[in-house]
Amino acid sequence: QKEVEQDPGPLSVPEGAIVSLNCTYSNSAFQYFMWYRQYSRKGPELLMYTYSSGNKEDGRFTAQVDKSSKYISLFIRDSQPSDSATYLCAMSPNAGGTSYGKLTFGQGTILTVHP
Amino acid sequence: NAGVTQTPKFQVLKTGQSMTLQCAQDMNHNSMYWYRQDPGMGLRLIYYSASEGTTDKGEVPNGYNVSRLNKREFSLRLESAAPSQTSVYFCASSKGLDRTQETQYFGPGTRLLVL
Numbered sequence: 001q002k003e004v005e006q007d008p009g010p011l012s013v014p015e016g017a018i019v020s021l022n023c024t025y026s027n028s029a030f031q032y033f034m035w036y037r038q039y040s041r042k043g044p045e046l047l048m049y050t051y052s053s054g055n056k057e058d059g060r061f062t063a064q065v066d067k068s069s070k071y072i073s074l075f076i077r078d079s080q081p082s083d084s085a086t087y088l089c090a091m092s093p094n095a096g097g098t099s100y101g102k103l104t105f106g107q108g109t110i111l112t113v114h115p
Numbered sequence: 116n117a118g119v120t121q122t123p124k125f126q127v128l129k130t131g132q133s134m135t136l137q138c139a140q141d142m143n144h145n146s147m148y149w150y151r152q153d154p155g156m157g158l159r160l161i162y163y164s165a166s167e168g169t170t171d172k173g174e175v176p177n178g179y180n181v182s183r184l185n186k187r188e189f190s191l192r193l194e195s196a197a198p199s200q201t202s203v204y205f206c207a208s209s210k211g212l213d214r215t216q217e218t219q220y221f222g223p224g225t226r227l228l229v230l
Contacts, residue, residue: 008155032217043119043205043221044158088157092217102173103219105157 003027006089006106015115019076023089023106026070030091030104033065035074038086038108047087048074079113086110117141119222121206127228128196136191136225138206145211147189148173148219149181151202158205164189166211196229203227 006023013019021035032051036044048063050056050072056063062075072091076083089106122137140147148163150173160173162181170181178200180192189208193200203226207219 004157006157041224043207043223045221046218049218090158102160102163103158103217105159107155107157 001026002107004089004091004104004106006109008107008109010110010112012112012114013079015079015081015113017079017113019079019083019111019113021074021076021087021089021109021111023072023091024070025072025091025104027091027093027104028067028070029093032092033063033072034090034092034103035061035063036088036090036105038088040085044088081113081115084112119206119208119220121204121222121225123225124223125226125228127230128193129230130197132196133192133194134196134227135193136204136206136227137188138190138222139188140206140208140220141187142208142220143186144208144220145186146209146217147183148207148209149179149189149191150205150207151175151200152205152224153202161191161204193227196227198229201227201229 004025034049035047037047038044053067060077064073086108088108090103119140145166149161150158164170164183167186182190203224206222209217209219
């Protein structure tokens with residue numbers, strides 16, 4: 001079983017829809033949770049990050065972490081065609097030690113927002 | 116400020132050939148990483164360098180070697196390429212100092228095809 005599971009989709013939604021992307025994980029040591037966005041034939045870029053449990057909002061994007069359920073989500077409101085990309089969740093345990101700086105990624109979800 | 120650059124962008128090799136993938140960053144980052152990305156597998160860490168002068172194995176190091184040439188440059192070498200190494204390779208870097216969040220910045224990737 002992979003440490004981080006992410007539904008690869010693909011997910012296709014109409015413009016303006018609310019999108020929900022999710023990851024589950026098994027390693028209870030994960031403390032830092034990130035979402036990366038990757039456009040076609042480009043490198044991933046950091047979209048959002050949260051530390052431990054809770055919500056974080058940035059414009060149309062909201063990241064949620066539920067450590068008790070080992071479940072994280074990314075919500076995109078009023079989705080736009082420019083949001084079409086692959087979204088990767090990534091996680092890291094507490095900073096320090098041999099795991100310092102190392103990220104574990106989900107498989108990525110391919111999202112298409114059509115006009 | 117170019118960020119993370121990678122060369123070449125695309126390469127075709129025959130089984131058994133060797134090659135070196137080059138990566139450079141101009142953000143004065145301490146830590147650098149090499150990942151491979153395969154369909155349905157997400158990003159998997161091959162090797163990383165927490166700081167100049169150190170390198171460590173990641174999740175999938177077999178068949179690869181790395182060199183941290185200086186603070187800016189981190190190269191990945193395939194000594195005897197195999198078809199299983201057909202993938203997209205990403206280099207990334209991070210500050211390596213801020214233990215509260217390790218944002219990794221990715222290069223554009225190198226697409227490698229081994230025949």
